[in-house]
Structure formats: structure tokens, C-alpha cells
Amino acid sequence: MSGIQARFRLDWPGFSLDVDLRLPARGVSALFGHSGSGKTTLLRCIAGLERAPQGRLTVNGDVWQDDGHWLPTHQRALGYVFQEASLFPHLTVMGNLRYGMRRTSEAQRVSLDQAIELLGIGHLLERKPDRLSGGERQRVSMARALALSPRLLLMDEPLAALDLKRKQEILPYLERLHCELDIPVLYVSHAPDEVARLADHIVVMEAGRAVATGPLSDTLARLDLPIQLGEDAGVVLDAVVAERDATWHLARVEFPGGSLWVRDGGQPQGHPVRVRILARDVSIALEHVSGTSIQNCLPATVEQLAGDHHPALSLLRLKVGQLPLLARLTQRSAVGLGLAPGMAVWVQIKAVALIG
Amino acid sequence: MLLTDSDLQAIWLTVRLAGSVTLILLLVGTPIAWWLVRSKAWWKGPIGAVVALPLVLPPSVIGFYLLLAMGPNGPVGQLTQALGIGPLPFTFWGLVMASVFYSLPFMVQPLQTAFEAIGERPLEVAATLRASPLDAFFTVAVPLARPGFLTACILTFAHTVGEFGVVLMIGGNIPGVTRVASVQIYDHVEAMEYMDAHRLSAVMLIFSFLVLLALYAWRPSPKKGE
Numbered sequence: 001m002s003g004i005q006a007r008f009r010l011d012w013p014g015f016s017l018d019v020d021l022r023l024p025a026r027g028v029s030a031l032f033g034h035s036g037s038g039k040t041t042l043l044r045c046i047a048g049l050e051r052a053p054q055g056r057l058t059v060n061g062d063v064w065q066d067d068g069h070w071l072p073t074h075q076r077a078l079g080y081v082f083q084e085a086s087l088f089p090h091l092t093v094m095g096n097l098r099y100g101m102r103r104t105s106e107a108q109r110v111s112l113d114q115a116i117e118l119l120g121i122g123h124l125l126e127r128k129p130d131r132l133s134g135g136e137r138q139r140v141s142m143a144r145a146l147a148l149s150p151r152l153l154l155m156d157e158p159l160a161a162l163d164l165k166r167k168q169e170i171l172p173y174l175e176r177l178h179c180e181l182d183i184p185v186l187y188v189s190h191a192p193d194e195v196a197r198l199a200d201h202i203v204v205m206e207a208g209r210a211v212a213t214g215p216l217s218d219t220l221a222r223l224d225l226p227i228q229l230g231e232d233a234g235v236v237l238d239a240v241v242a243e244r245d246a247t248w249h250l251a252r253v254e255f256p257g258g259s260l261w262v263r264d265g266g267q268p269q270g271h272p273v274r275v276r277i278l279a280r281d282v283s284i285a286l287e288h289v290s291g292t293s294i295q296n297c298l299p300a301t302v303e304q305l306a307g308d309h310h311p312a313l314s315l316l317r318l319k320v321g322q323l324p325l326l327a328r329l330t331q332r333s334a335v336g337l338g339l340a341p342g343m344a345v346w347v348q349i350k351a352v353a354l355i356g
Numbered sequence: 357m358l359l360t361d362s363d364l365q366a367i368w369l370t371v372r373l374a375g376s377v378t379l380i381l382l383l384v385g386t387p388i389a390w391w392l393v394r395s396k397a398w399w400k401g402p403i404g405a406v407v408a409l410p411l412v413l414p415p416s417v418i419g420f421y422l423l424l425a426m427g428p429n430g431p432v433g434q435l436t437q438a439l440g441i442g443p444l445p446f447t448f449w450g451l452v453m454a455s456v457f458y459s460l461p462f463m464v465q466p467l468q469t470a471f472e473a474i475g476e477r478p479l480e481v482a483a484t485l486r487a488s489p490l491d492a493f494f495t496v497a498v499p500l501a502r503p504g505f506l507t508a509c510i511l512t513f514a515h516t517v518g519e520f521g522v523v524l525m526i527g528g529n530i531p532g533v534t535r536v537a538s539v540q541i542y543d544h545v546e547a548m549e550y551m552d553a554h555r556l557s558a559v560m561l562i563f564s565f566l567v568l569l570a571l572y573a574w575r576p577s578p579k580k581g582e
Contacts, residue, residue: 049480073483074491080484086477090499099495100485148485 004059004152004184008045008052010208017041017052017208023201025060028178028185030195030216033205039188042205043154046186047080048073059152059184074103079145081155085137087129093140094125101147115146118180119173135166139173146177153177153185159194174198179272196236196276197355221324223306223317233315233326234278236355241271250295253354257321261295265354274355279315281351282327286337288346296349300325302339307331318347363556365532366540373448373536374516377455378463381512382505384456385463390493392464393471408461415458419525422454426526444526451527451534458522462511470504471497506574514567517560 002025010017017038023029031039044050046057048064048071057065059078064071087096101112116122119139129137138158145153158174159167171194177185178198189195195202195216202219204212212225220235239253244264251264253273260275267273288297300318308315314334316327325347339345359367392404410418425432426444432453433443444450474497482492498505520538527534529543537560544553 047484049483072488073480074486074488078484080481082477082481084477086481088478088481088496088500099482099487103486103491144485 002060004046004057004186006042006046006055006057008042008055008057010041010045010050010052010055015041015208017045019205019208019210021203021210021213023184023186023203025184026182027200028187028198029201029203030199031186031188031203031205032190032192032195032199034190036207037205038208039190039203039205040156041208043156043186043188046152047078047154048076049080062151077148077151079148079150079153081138081142081145081153081158083157084161085129085134085141087132087137087141087144089129091128092125093121093127093129093132096129096140097125097144097147100144104148111149112147115143118146118176119143133166134162135169138162138166138170142173142177146181151183153181153183155185155187157188157190159191160189171197193355197274217324221317221326223304223315232278232280233328234276234281235324235326236274236276237323239273239275241267241269241273244269255321255323257323258298260298260349260352262352262354276353276355277325277349278351278353279326279328281349282325283348283350284316284327284329284333284337284339285346285348289348292348294348294350296352298347298349300345300347302341302343302345304341305334305339318345320347359555359559360552362531362535363537363540363552366535366537366556367559369448369532369534370517370536370538373451373455374513376452377459377516378509378513380452380456381459381463382509385460385508385512386467388460389464389467389471390497392468407464410458411461415519415521416525418458419454419522422457422522423525426450426453446526446528446530446534448527448533451523451536454522454526455516455519458519459512459515462515463508466504466508466511467501470501470507473504474500503574507571510567510571514564517563 004023004025005021006023007020008017015038019042031042033039041050045052045055051070055065056067057063062077063069064076088099091099097112097115116125119142121136121139121143124132124136124140129140132140142158159170162170175198187194187198199216202213202216203210204219212219212222217235217237220233237255239255239260241251242254242259243252245251249264250261251267252259252261253275262275265273298320300320302316303319303324304317306315306317307313308328312330313328314331316329316334316339318325318327327347388407392400392407423445424430426436427433428437428443436442436444444453478496478500479492482496483489487495518538520542523534523536523539529535529539535543537556541553541556541560544550544556
């Protein structure tokens with residue numbers, strides 16, 4: 001049985017946690033929600049830092065918690081990155097990296113050099129933590145967790161304590177981790193941009209419950225429970241740079257079932273990218289329209305219609321190839337165009353954001 | 357300035373006593389302090405109060421109860437007799453044992469403060485890095501609490517050197533066995549040997565000042581970074 005199965009019930013005064021989750025064995029699963037929604041508590045239960053009396057937890061087939069069985073944190077093959085870097089102040093960077101590594105079995109030690117390389121901290125090894133910047137500290141703490149060769153990486157808002165500039169400094173490293181690690185990562189965050197950039201899978205937490213869980217783009221395209229990452233509903237697609245047009249500074253990114261022209265972000269051909277399309281930037285036409293300024297027109301199929309946050313508006317879920325897309329239009333247009341599930345239409349996409 | 361042989365003997369005895377007490381309390385007080393910080397048991401409060409009692413009780417009261425306990429009919433006395441050690445009062449080890457009780461808060465309280473200052477987080481980090489609780493205690497808590505250990509040892513040593521009432525109750529005044537410096541000064545004054553009392557008192561005064569000076573000089577600088 002691969003992947004993570006986690007079932008926890010916890011009752012504290014004023015807060016209760018009640019979740020039953022299955023998460024994939026690979027990729028980044030974001031635990032997303034407001035503060036107080038229980039996402040950090042869930043992560044701590046998985047780490048064994050918090051003990052939920054009723055619970056069951058298996059990670060790739062290993063039982064970490066079950067009735068009458070509870071593996072203490074130090075016996076769980078995990079890596080944990082705290083919100084504050086929490087480096088040991090009495091040890092150098094190298095001492096911090098070695099601390100956990102020394103306590104794991106011999107066969108896994110190759111990972112130290114990889115971790116140092118992956119997070120670009122080779123020049124910091126002899127320093128004490130108080131001589132590092134906030135961003136450097138957090139990179140060291142990530143390398144320290146990776147040097148353990150964990151079977152599960154847990155990250156509790158690793159960017160939340162940093163300012164915008166430091167965040168921008170670390171995000172590329174996180175994206176590298178995302179590409180190169182083949183272990184599951186649970187990433188707690190309340191920041192929509194981080195989730196949009198990093199997550200493959202999302203668990204939306206609210207008041208100690210998981211209100212939605214699934215692959216990122218499918219979950220974002222749900223109409224029964226519109227989940228907004230940031231200011232508006234929209235989807236996130238994984239694509240690959242297929243072509244670059246030097247004359248117009250545009251790049252064509254390809255995804256299963258279509259391609260889009262976006263502003264050239266400098267990524268070479270074949271590089272994986274993520275694009276985000278907001279519902280308000282998508283409009284519908286019954287036929288292919290010529291003579292428009294809009295660059296991206298794709299054939300699509302209507303899947304579902306639903307009301308939106310205002311009675312004048314409706315939210316439309318479409319399929320472009322295999323990928324879901326959201327469009328927002330007025331009720332009047334929806335009725336005027338006679339939109340119904342199964343109909344073939346054209347989508348015009350006014351803006352596509354490249355998010356790394 | 358010349359100290360008499362009996363003065364030197366008293367000083368040496370005092371140093372041996374304070375050294376033994378500090379060493380024993382380091383081993384006994386550390387787990388007590390750790391437990392007081394980490395435990396969630398309801399009887400943590402009462403235990404903490406008992407540990408702090410010597411701070412407020414007159415030494416003669418402590419000495420009196422300890423004398424009863426260690427005496428031939430007391431529980432400790434019966435135990436030591438059963439073990440073939442004989443009664444403890446008026447012996448060096450009886451004095452050590454009494455001083456361990458008397459100086460307990462001076463070891464436990466600085467350690468307690470130091471352990472509290474570390475907080476939960478470094479130990480959680482250690483656990484996620486595969487360190488067992490005992491491992492984390494020695495490799496994280498102890499190094500981080502080092503200034504607290506230094507303060508606790510200095511205070512315990514100095515406080516034991518300065519004790520008088522408990523010594524008189526438990527140890528009496530046996531040269532080379534229980535006659536420590538403070539008692540020796542008392543003897544000098546009783547015998548109207550004011551010059552001798554002056555000399556030894558000056559030594560004690562200078563010692564105490566140096567200890568406190570060291571304590572303030574070694575006070576850790578405000579924590580930088582994390």
C-alpha cells in the first residue's frame with residue numbers, strides 16, 4: 001500500500017480535529033487553510049509531536065500509529081521543517097546537518113552532499129546559525145531534514161516567517177525539491193501563491209476538517225465548493241515550454257489537449273512550467289472567432305454550470321482535452337448562448353499567468 | 357598573613373565539603389530540575405516547594421530535622437546502621453548529606469530557569485532528527501543550558517562554603533572531620549582570638565567576592581540570533 005493514510009481525531013477545548021485522508025506517494029500535497037484550521041496540528045500528529053489518542057497512520061505501508069501502537073517521533077523516518085528555522089545555536093551549519101544524519105543508518109549518508117548542493121549552502125558550512133540570514137537559515141534547516149533521507153518530508157509554513165525578498169530567494173529551491181524528490185511532501189501553507197506554485201495535490205482545511213482533497217487542478221475546478229487561491233477562482237495547469245518566439249517575446253506552452261501562448265519567462269524549451277488561468281479571464285464563444293486581440297482560443301466542452309457569489313454571475317466548468325478550466329460569465333450570457341453540459345464551445349483566454 | 361595549621365585544615369575541609377556537595381547535587385539536582393520543567397503531574401508544585409524550602413527555613417530547623425532523621429532512631433539512621441555504615445551525625449558524610457539538602461535549591465533553581473528558557477522547540481527538532489529523549493537531553497538541552505549549569509555550580513559551592521547553622525547541628529565541631537571554616541571563625545571569636553578570626557574572615561570575604569565577581573563576569577551575553 002503506497003501513499004499516506006491518515007486518520008486522526010482530537011478533541012481539545014475549543015478545537016477539534018477530525019480527518020481521514022489518503023495522500024499520494026509522490027509529489028507535494030499542500031495542507032491549505034486559514035490559521036486555526038488545524039493544518040499545523042494535523043502535520044504535528046503525522047510527525048508524532050502531537051498524540052491524537054484515536055488515530056491511524058500508515059506511510060508507504062509502514063504503520064506509524066494504530067490502536068495501541070504509537071511510534072515516537074524519533075523512530076519515524078521523516079524530515080520536518082519548522083516555520084522558524086530552529087537551528088541548534090550551539091552547532092555550526094555542518095554540525096546541524098550532521099546531527100540527524102549521524103543518527104540514521106549508514107546506507108543513507110550519500111544524501112548529505114545532495115542536500116547541500118540542492119539548497120546551495122556549500123559556502124555556509126562552517127558558520128554558526130547566528131551568522132546566517134533568515135533565508136539561509138531556512139535553507140539549512142531544509143537541508144538538515146533532507147540529509148536524513150526521509151521517507152516523508154513535512155514542511156510547516158517554511159516561508160511564513162520570511163519577508164517577500166527572502167521568500168523569492170527560497171521558492172526556486174523549493175521548486176527544485178519539487179522536481180527532484182521522489183518522496184511525498186506535505187506542505188502546510190496559508191499562502192495561495194505558494195500552493196499554486198508548488199502543490200500537486202491539495203487538502204483544504206477548515207475548522208479541523210478536510211473540506212476538499214484531490215489533485216490541485218481538479219480540486220480548484222470544483223463548482224460545488226469553489227476554492228479560491230487568492231483573489232479569484234481559477235485553475236493551475238502543468239505544461240512544458242514547446243516553442244519560443246523571439247520576435248514577440250512569447251512562448252508556447254503545451255499541455256495534454258492543447259497549447260497556450262504566454263509571455264516568455266526565459267525558460268528553455270522542454271522546461272516544465274505552471275500556468276494559472278483565472279475564471280474571470282476566460283470567455284466563451286460558440287464559434288471560432290477571428291479578428292480578436294485574444295491570442296489563446298481553444299476548443300472545449302461544457303461540463304457543468306453553477307451559480308456564483310452574485311446572482312448575476314455564473315461559473316462554468318469546461319474540459320480542454322483532459323484538463324479542467326473555469327470560466328465566469330453573466331447568467332444572461334449563459335442563457336443567451338444556451339450553454340448546457342456536453343456542448344462544444346470555444347474558450348477565449350484573455351490572460352495566462354506563468355507562475356514558475 | 358599567616359593562617360594556622362588548624363585554619364588551613366578547616367579551609368581544606370570546607371573545600372572538600374563544598375566540592376563533594378556540588379558534585380552530588382549536579383547529579384541529583386539536574387534530573388529534579390529537568391523533571392520540574394517537563395512534568396505535567398499535579399504534584400510538581402508540592403515537590404517544587406519542598407525543593408525551595410531551605411531558602412526560607414532557619415538552618416537550625418533543617419539541621420534539627422536532619423539530626424532526628426539521621427540519628428540512631430531515625431529512618432536514615434536505621435538504614436545506614438543496617439548497611440553497616442553506622443550513624444551519620446558528627447561525620448564528614450553526614451555533613452555532606454545535610455549540606456546536599458541545604459543547598460538543593462541553589463542547584464535546582466538556576467537549572468530550572470535555564471531549562472525553561474530552552475523551550476519545547478529544540479527538543480522537538482531533535483526528535484525529528486532521530487534523537488531519543490535522553491539523547492536530546494545530553495546533546496541539546498545540556499549544551500544550551502550551559503550558562504545555567506555554571507551559575508548553579510558556583511552558587512551551590514559558595515552557599516555550602518557559607519553554611520554554619522546546619523554544620524553545628526549535624527557535624528558539631530570536630531577538627532579535620534566537621535570543623536569547617538565558618539565554625540573555625542566562630543571558635544576563634546569564642547576564644548577571643550580576634551586576630552585569627554580576622555585573618556580567616558578576610559580569606560572568606562575575598563573568596564566570596566571573587567566567586568560573585570566570576571558569576572557576574574561569566575553571565576552569558578544576551579542571546580543572539582535564534
